[in-house]
Amino acid sequence: MTKTPVSTSWRTRDDIASRPWGGTSREYDLFKELAVGLVVVGLLVLGLSALFSSPDEPSVTLKSWAQAQPADFVATATAELGGTSRTAGYGPPYNSTPDATQKLGPIDLQNLSGVRLPIDTANDFVIAPLQTLPTPPAAVKEWTTASDARHTEWTTAYGDALSKAPDNDPAKVAPGDYGPVPALTGALLGMAQQGALDPVLGAKGSFYNTDYKASILFLGDGSYFPALADAQHLTGDQWGMMNETGNYPGQSWLWLFSALYQVEPFKSAPNADVLVVFTMVILTLLLTLVPFIPGLRSLPRRIPVHRLIWRDYYKHR
């Protein structure tokens, strides 16, 4: 028997795939299948939930950070004051730091979005929260009346001194000209340790707040929060995007997104995020539009998994 080549084209033509099926049929009960499906899946859901429950690792607070690692908190607050933290140099949408954006050749979408969620780390993370205290420290006035150049001198000097101090302990810093910086960071540390900073940082004096970006960015600028994530295998180089705390399955459907961050050229690229996103967009479009792509759409014919799927049909043909 001569075999005619099978088509994997999407087009409607005068072939078996395009015509209503005129061959043998079997009884089929759509509603019964749905009902059985609901029962089986329901039992699976209830069983898995009863057996494994779900993860719920408590959130980190500025209070817990300040209490657990005060030296890291003070070093981070100093970087926020000096404008040298990750957030301070992030670029849009938080600020307009030059050359901070991730570009794809000449395309700079990050810059196009503009500074739409403005954050001034010195003011928003340190000075403004201290000003909400019943008696703001005198150091606040000294800071706000000094020049930017003085700010940089003080924070650079204090940041260096902290890094050289035993255990980076602010109490063991060598004497120097740090201006109001030790008093400001010390006061912020005290405020955080008492739990007074958490409600203030995002709300900015309002009663209601649903936007936690200020707290999350401040936490992320330190080393305490990322270290906790590392211990939970959640960081980018640990396939963290698809992981969950504990031993629970996470967003495993993001495996390819996570995988790209593990390999070159993405892994060490300064614009890794934009490279990965564009690669995923292209791969997703390829899969979505596979019916229109000659060669790719022929894969089901070249790798005949369909013979396994329809083995009963082929056996009785």
Add this chain to the structure above:
Amino acid sequence: MSSDSAPAAPDGEPGFSTWTGKARGWALRRLPADKLLPERQPSYVSSWIYIFGMAAVAAFVYILGSGAVLALNGPAWFHVSGLGRFINSTHLWSVELFFMFMVVHLWGKFWMAAWRGGRVMTWITGMLAFLVSIVTAFTGYLLQTNFDSQWIAFQAKDALNAVGIGAWFNVADLGQLLMWHITLLPLAVAVVVAVHVVLVRMHGVVPPLEAAASDAQLRSTAPNPATDGED
């Protein structure tokens, strides 16, 4: 026949003169009742692979149900309530099963080349359902109000900001995410899945890749010659 009844069309079916009637005629021609709710299917629809589409729909029902209970009690309820924790668990596991079923269904349809014979929109809406579901699940992970959601918000902002959408889709804004997760995105998944299912019913299940007119299953009942062609 009453005097104000619709005039008969050339094919003997009643003609429609109103917009409503024309819409009904259009819908009925494309999806008559026996196609929408069939009692028989082609004999080749007899593989385990065919259950995964329906299983995904079943899992989606449990996602919506458990999600509704969680939404009505607020995103922080499950931290302080045993019942809340259990409902949260059913939400998590129904989502995990939903994606597992959907991925098996998707790859099954890929290896069947299920877009053949004018079924391309069925394939595309299926892919769209998968993609919208990924975004929906992502917003759900951001709503956990625990360490995981904090860290995901911190990490995910970079990819979103790098492509310029982080300012509008602020992963740290609980209020914004809640609205996306419990209203817009589930509605989008439901609509896309509904369109997908209707398209499946309209076009029928794709026949085997190597089905030919000489097959025993077609020979006895349908003598139409197959004219399969190139790629």
